Amino acid sequence: MSIRKSITKKDSIYIWTRDRWCCRYCGRPVIFAPAMKQLEKISPAHGYYHAHWKRQHSPLLDEIGATVDHIQAVSNGGCNSIDNYNTSCWRCNLDKKDKPLENWGKIVESLPSSWDGLSSLFVRFYDDESADSTDRQWYRLLCNLGCHSERSEESACTVLK
Numbered sequence: 097m098s099i100r101k102s103i104t105k106k107d108s109i110y111i112w113t114r115d116r117w118c119c120r121y122c123g124r125p126v127i128f129a130p131a132m133k134q135l136e137k138i139s140p141a142h143g144y145y146h147a148h149w150k151r152q153h154s155p156l157l158d159e160i161g162a163t164v165d166h167i168q169a170v171s172n173g174g175c176n177s178i179d180n181y182n183t184s185c186w187r188c189n190l191d192k193k194d195k196p197l198e199n200w201g202k203i204v205e206s207l208p209s210s211w212d213g214l215s216s217l218f219v220r221f222y223d224d225e226s227a228d229s230t231d232r233q234w235y236r237l238l239c240n241l242g243c244h245s246e247r248s249e250e251s252a253c254t255v256l257k
């Protein structure tokens with residue numbers, strides 16, 4: 097029997113990008129929570145971010161915050177592999193829990209092509225001075241994807257030192 101492992105940031109970015117930043121269960125676009133955290137810094141107290149993703153304090157994250165879900169729960173024999181991971185909005189993740197997919201819903205196959213979950217906004221507004229270690233890890237991973245070419249190589253390298 098597998099033991100549930102926490103999903104790495106690297107795998108999370110891979111899954112969200114693979115799934116074009118959409119929930120594979122309901123089809124809605126998802127948003128990258130660290131980008132909402134940045135927006136909260138820029139414009140505080142408008143409900144962009146709260147660590148607990150509660151409706152009252154961060155309504156968008158409470159609906160469509162990006163998470164990674166085990167399609168088949170580890171408690172039901174699912175494994176910790178990329179093929180068993182799906183992008184899930186926070187709502188679907190809470191609702192599905194450990195239920196087997198066949199008893200709960202289905203997988204959406206048709207996904208948009210241009211949505212990025214606000215991840216490029218996160219890269220654009222990233223500020224190394226005020227970033228915490230978690231934000232630094234997200235920034236490095238997103239830069240390594242190489243799909244945010246609007247930020248110059250020089251500035252990215254400076255931060256990555």
Ligand SMILES: [Zn+2]
Nearest residue numbers: 119122185188
């Ligand atoms: Zn969903």
